[in-house]
Each structure stands twice: as C-alpha cells, then as structure tokens.
Amino acid sequence: MVRFVNVTKIYPGQTKPSLQGINLEIDRGEFVFIVGPSGAGKSTLTRLIYREELPTSGQVWVGGINVAKLKRSQVPYFRRTLGVVFQDFKLLPDRTVFENVAFALEVTDASRREILRRVPAALELVGMRDKANQRAQELSGGEQQRVAVARAIVRNPSLVIADEPTGNLDPENAWQIMRLLLNINQMGTTVIVATHAREMVDALRKRVVALENGTIVRDEERGVYGYA
Amino acid sequence: MVRFVNVTKIYPGQTKPSLQGINLEIDRGEFVFIVGPSGAGKSTLTRLIYREELPTSGQVWVGGINVAKLKRSQVPYFRRTLGVVFQDFKLLPDRTVFENVAFALEVTDASRREILRRVPAALELVGMRDKANQRAQELSGGEQQRVAVARAIVRNPSLVIADEPTGNLDPENAWQIMRLLLNINQMGTTVIVATHAREMVDALRKRVVALENGTIVRDEERGVYGYA
Amino acid sequence: MLRSWAQALRQAVQSITRSGLMSLASLATVSVSLLVLAVVACVAVNLNLMARELESQLEIRAFLRDGVNPAARQALIEQIQALEGVRSVTFISKEEGLAMMRERLGEQRWILEELEENPLPDSLKIELADPHQVVAVAEKVAAFPQVEKVRYGQGVAEKLLAVTRAIRIAGLAMVLLLMVATVFTLANTIRLAVEARRREIAIMKLVGATDWFIRRPFVMAGILLGMVGAALAAGLVYMGYQYLVRFLVTNLPFVPVAPPAELMQPLGSGLLALGALLGMVGSWISLRRYLRV
C-alpha cells in the first residue's frame, strides 16, 4: 500500500535533512504506529504520503502510484483516496462542524443526499453530532481534533493517515478515537498513526516504526512505544 | 493570586454555559493542574484569567485586580504580568523562533540588550536554541509548543498559565517542559496547567482541580488525574 | 455539471455577502475605475465628434471674378466637382454670402449694419471628402481662370488637424492607461480576497479539491463584482451625461454632443462585458500561485 524507497527529505532553505534514507513498506490492511521524539520527522513522513511535500530523493509509492510522478491535475483524485488527520487539524474556522466534514465530500461533487447520509454518521462516530452546527473556531481543542478525525473517515478511504490524532484529548476520548481507527482497520482500511501516546501504543501491541533524527531506528511487529 | 467568585461563562450565541458557578482560589506560589474531559471548560477557565474572555456573571480576581473592571488601556499592562501558553500555540508563522520569543519583550519596549540576554536563555531552557533562526511555520508541532513555552516564561511573570503545554510532545520532551514549570514554580511563580497528561499528573501529586461539564467536580491537594 | 455551477454561484454570492465590507470595498474600487473609464470614453467620443465637426467645417471658399455668367459658373462647378477629394460644391450668391456672414457674426452683426452696399463677390463653397487634402484641392481650384481668390483658412487648417489628431491620441492613451489601471485594481482586489482565504484554499487542496473546484467561486465572484461595479458605473455615467447634455444643449447649443441614448446603449453593454471580463481574468490570475499545494 505504502512503500518508501531510499527517501530523503530536505526542506528548502534547510541543510539538515528531516528524513534520510527511509526504506519502509506498509501492506494493505496494516495498522502502523509512527513514534519518535519531537522533530524526528513523523509529520514529514506523513506529508510525503499524501503529497503535501515531495521527496528530495528516493521514491514514495502509494497504492501502486509513484506520487512524485503524478500529474498536477491527478493529485486531487489521488488525495481523495486518502483520509488525513492533520496535526494542526486544518479546519475552516468560520464554518460549522457539519460544513467542515461535508467539505471533504463536496470537493468530490458528492450528491446532497449522500452528504446528508454520511456526515451525521461520521460525526456520531467521534461523538460530535450534537455540536454539528457550532463553528469550528468555537470548539475546544479536543473537539476540533474529533472533527478532524470525522472529516478524515467520512469518505471511507482505503488509507487513513493520522498525525497525533489524540494529542488534545483526555484519555477517554483518546481511547474512543483509537478504537475507531482500530475498527476501520478491521474493516480493511490501512491505518498509519503518528503519535506520542505511549500508553496506547504499549497497550495495543501493533506494528511500531520508531524515527529519530530523520532515520528509522526500529521497526517491530507488535512493538511498544519504547521511549522514557 | 487567582480567585473565581461564582463565575459563569456563556459564550455569545451559545445556550449551554461553558463554565457554571465556579468558585476557586489559587494562592501565590501554588502549582495547580486543571483536568477534565475534552470540552469541560479548561481552556475557558484559563481565558478568563488572562482576560481573553470576560465572565458572564461572577468575578475573576487576579493579583488583587478584578479583571472585568480593568480599563481598556490597562489591559496590556495587566497581561504583561502573566505568561500564557496557548493550546493552539499562537505563534507568528512567518517570524523566526527568536523573533517569536523576543516579541513578548518588544511589546513592553524592552531594550535590545535585554532581549539579547533573555531570549537565548529562554530558548535554551526549552531546548530550541539551535533552531532560533527557523521560521515558526517550519517547525514540527512539538517544536512549536516549546517555543510557545519559551515565550510564556521569557518575561519572568509572576503567574504562568499553560493550556495543554505537552499535548504535542514525546514523553521525554514533555517531562522536560514539566520540570521547567516545576522549577519556575519553586522560584516563587504561580503555575496553572490545564492538561490531559495523566501520567504526569499522577506522578507529581500536585493540587488537581477537575472540571466536568463546566463545573468543578473535584479539588484535591496532592491529587491524581482520576479519569479512565 | 449544471448543479455544480449553481452551487458555485451560491458560494460566490455567499462569499461576497459574508465578507461584506471587503466586497463593498472591491465594488467601490471597480465602480470608481470603470466610472473614470466611462467618463473618459464619453469625453473621448465627444471630443472626437467635435474634431470631426471642426474638420468637416474645413471648407474651401472660391470667390468668383465679376461677370462670370451662370453657364460658365455651372461649367466651373462641374469641373471642381470632378476633382479628387471634393464632396460637394455649392454656389453662394453675394446676397447669400452677406446673410451667412450676418448669421455667423451673431451678436456682432451690427458691424454689417453700417454697410451701405454689399461688398462681397459671388462665391463657391467647396466641401471636402477628406479634410487632409484641403491644400491640394485649394491650389487646383485657384488655377481656374474664373476664380479670383481662394480662402480656406491657411494655417488654421493645419493647426486644426494637428489638434484633432492630438485629441484622439490623448483620448486613446488615457483610455488604455485606465484600462490597465482597472485590470490591475480588480486583479489586486480579488487577489486580496484570495489572500484572506489562503488557508482555506490550502486546506481544500489537501482534502482533494481540483483547481477548478477552488477557482469556480472566485471566478464567479470576480465576474459578479465586475458586473455589479460596471452597472453602478454605467448608471452614474448615464445620469451625469444626461444632465450634462441637457445643460449643454440649453446653454451652449453650438457645441456638438453625442445624444445620450445613442452613446449610452453601447457604452453600458460594453462596461458590463468589460466588468465581467476583467473580473474573470483578474480572479483567474489571482489564484494561480495559491493553487500550488
């Protein structure tokens, strides 16, 4: 599903690579945690997958596609096959919760009926259905995070990438989101989660890829968080 | 230092109060955790302290001042006595790390020499001195959070309010920030931390104020996080 | 497809009404620009009209020798009419000549009241098809033996032609300059609107919106703004021009003016089309660099 071949990423204007010599293969249907200290390159790795950034060298393959080779006009259609939870949420502050989630469907020219069927269901799953008409800027940090998760899953993508999806959540809500991701994983969706949530990583014993200073230092099936 | 008297907060356009009947007293030199599920009202409580929001009813006293009674022209001088870490960081994305921290001093018309003395020291404390010239928008989530902490402490405030200061950090960096807050608390600064970091709350056994649905449900000296 | 256009229109209207103040500002800018443009166009059209009128008054007057009989006169007229560049030749008897002079002098016709007899000779009025040939034609006419003298305002002719040309060039330059300024203002107005939604655009791209999907409401908003601004400008110009024409016709009846109805109809539709075009091009350009995510 996702394959990194010798990927190095140096942001423009930087000298130190944020990722270096990454080789990684994630199969369809896997559930993978990306862990590592702050600044290790976790977000950069996810950005390469949904092509917010292009690799400086090496190749990134997603679902059989070399993302660097995608034509500009094909990028939107590629991104529609993914669900992404951004570390900074990336919600539209002056739109309502409903509109923010419906947004992901509207850009695909989905029908009104489909929007009215799917959005409430997604909001229900993250426990935000009763706040559907509140504007994003009026939400608490954790509520925004849950809306971001709802938007990522509303299109039923075959790959979900979640960058720190529980950072602003209390343990109970955090577990609920994680259970949600496990559920959709069980239904066949590939899930990649970058996280600092040690307790959860340790409890779930899923595959763990550990980054440090831009390189993979550990890649274990049924791994643990493994930091102090 | 901080006193809430019967405080209720209803945001404009909302019907359900985000805080209701809050009575709370925090003494000079205390270290207090505010805990509670997502949407419980933790951020709202901190916003009332630094007067980003005004209480709908009741009074908020900070350092002997009734914040609702402050004249518009006095608000800046009041805020300069506080250090705040915002849940969404509130950094200036196109300024460098140094400029973002220096900013808090510049608004007080501090001298160039003082800025050059204090800013690097603060960046050193949060481990961001080597990224001083990188722009905020080019930082990882955890790096941004550390810069936000540096900005909050650079003015040596008598009260520090931190909203989720470790949400985007790996455990090691999280502990470093927490130790930093404990340190400045030991030097006499009052510290209020809203957090979901159960492990740290449980380990430190400081005073814990628990919010649920906008009301205080628990207030213990040497408390624990106390949620699932 | 139709549905999505309707949706884009709704979004455009929404985005215009939502950012009320900013849209008002854009509207005002577009209106002011197009208004100036329209005013310049009106001035240019009328100056042009005046220049044409002045040019058309460039006529040659040939004074006949005493005693040229009607037959010889008729022959002369036909010969002159055959010259290249001549549109018409009219005979003016000495009496008609005096009457015309009296009229032309207007309030100062008392000069002629003192005359005891008509000092004017018979003459021919020669109107030209091409005012630029005035000198050539005049020389040929002067060569006929029946003609005593030729008058065509030597010197004045050249000056008048120079002024006419200058007026046309200046008018065109002004219109072009203002066109560019208008495009610039409009593009920047929309670019500022885009700037304000930069974050939103970046997010749209990241969740898989096509460039066209993102562009649509902006382009629609641009067109709408351009057209509403144009309509405002057209309305103002129409009112102002009508007032001006009424004033001129009453007070300076000898100044030629383009009739409002005739001028305003093409100007109005031109402004609307221009507004729409400018809005579209402006928004299209403005979005270019924001779509690269």
Place this chain on the structure above:
Amino acid sequence: MLRSWAQALRQAVQSITRSGLMSLASLATVSVSLLVLAVVACVAVNLNLMARELESQLEIRAFLRDGVNPAARQALIEQIQALEGVRSVTFISKEEGLAMMRERLGEQRWILEELEENPLPDSLKIELADPHQVVAVAEKVAAFPQVEKVRYGQGVAEKLLAVTRAIRIAGLAMVLLLMVATVFTLANTIRLAVEARRREIAIMKLVGATDWFIRRPFVMAGILLGMVGAALAAGLVYMGYQYLVRFLVTNLPFVPVAPPAELMQPLGSGLLALGALLGMVGSWISLRRYLRV
C-alpha cells in the same frame, strides 16, 4: 520614545517590503486615485482660469453719436468711470476699431478687405471690475445722450456666466467625489493589510501589546504608502502637464493655461500632505475594530 519610533519605522518599511505584492497594489491604488485627483485639480484650475479669462472679456462697447467733440468725450469718459462696477474706460477711434476688428477676424479678415470706407463709429471700451454688473452698467451708460448704442453681447453675458459657474461647481464636485473615493480606497487598502495580519494583531494583544504599539507600524506604513503614492502621482502629473502645456502653447496659443511651475509646486506639496494625511487617517480607522481583543 524616539527609539521606539525608529523601530516602528523599521517595522513599517519591513512590513511594506515583506508583503511586496500587496504593498505594490496599495501603492498603485493610491497613485491612481491621487493621479485622477491631480488631473481633475489641473483641469479645474485651468477651466477656472479660462472662465476668469472669459469673464474678464465681458466688456461693454458704447458707440458714440457722430460729432461728439473731444471735450464732451472726455467728460463722458469721466462720468462713466465714476459708475459703480467700472474698472476702466478706453477710447477707441473708428480707425482703431477697424484695426481691432481686422485682428479679431483673423484668417477671415478678407471680409473687411472688400469695404471701401470705414463704416464704424468712434466707441468706448468699458471694462468691468465685477462681470456680474454688466447689465446694470450697460443700462446706465446707454442713458447718456452722447451714446448712440450700447453693445455687450446681451444674452451671451448671462450664458457665459452660467457656464462659468457650472464649470466651477462641476469641478469642485468632481474633486470632492474623488477625495472621498481616494480616502475610501486608501482606508480599504490598509484595512485589507490589517485583515491579512489579523491573527498577528490578536496575538500581540494577548501578549500585552498596547493599542498604540500595534497601531504605530500600520500608521507609519499608511503614511509612507500615501506619500510614496502621492509622489508618484505628482511626478506623472508634472510630466503630463508640462507636455500638455507645451503642446497647447504651440498649437492653441489663444487658450489660457496655468504655468506648470506655478501650478505644480503647490499641487505637489498638497498631494504629498494629502497622501500622508489619508494614509494616517485610513490606517487609524482601519485598525479600530481589530484592537478589541
């Protein structure tokens, strides 16, 4: 205090150069607005000048009866000079009258060449201190027994005055309208700049910046933009006006124009001051609602 002003200036320049494109847009807008303003001002000044010239040409001509001897004439001149509203009285002999007419007719002076004897009587040219009194003075002059006829372009006088007044009012209205449009455009330009930094302003407030601290760089930037825009406009107008004057003096020497040096010096400093003022007021206004955090 001084240091912080210098810092604000640095910040203003920084903010202008950093947001390069947006600043360019503002500059262009300000320049275009002030340019139009300046053009209108130039036109108004010159129309005014023309109107004044036309007004000053409103003179009364009193034709004397045959046989008024020099002594009686002198007495009459003194009596007329004593009338209210009269500036000067000049005797014009019949020969001078004919010469003047010849000159006035210019290229058409051939009309007079046909005359065998001078048909004109002696006359007096009466210039007025106040052109509005032309009718009253003319009636009084006509009452003198030595005067046969009085001419002052009845009807033309009233019309000319009406046109003059209309030109002045229209010019003033246009200048005022454009002033408002300029203020509007400038304020909105700065408001958009503020809008783009809304987040930054909110953060500044939250970390304890005073309103004045936040306002300073914007106000400075506004003043700078206003002044640079004004300078551009002034430069363009100066060049254009000089060219125009040279053209007019060469081609239409009888049209009165204000000399460039005399007009441009006050206009230039006026534009600069206006630009600075507009920028300051505009930025001040624009910031009002963003400071409430």
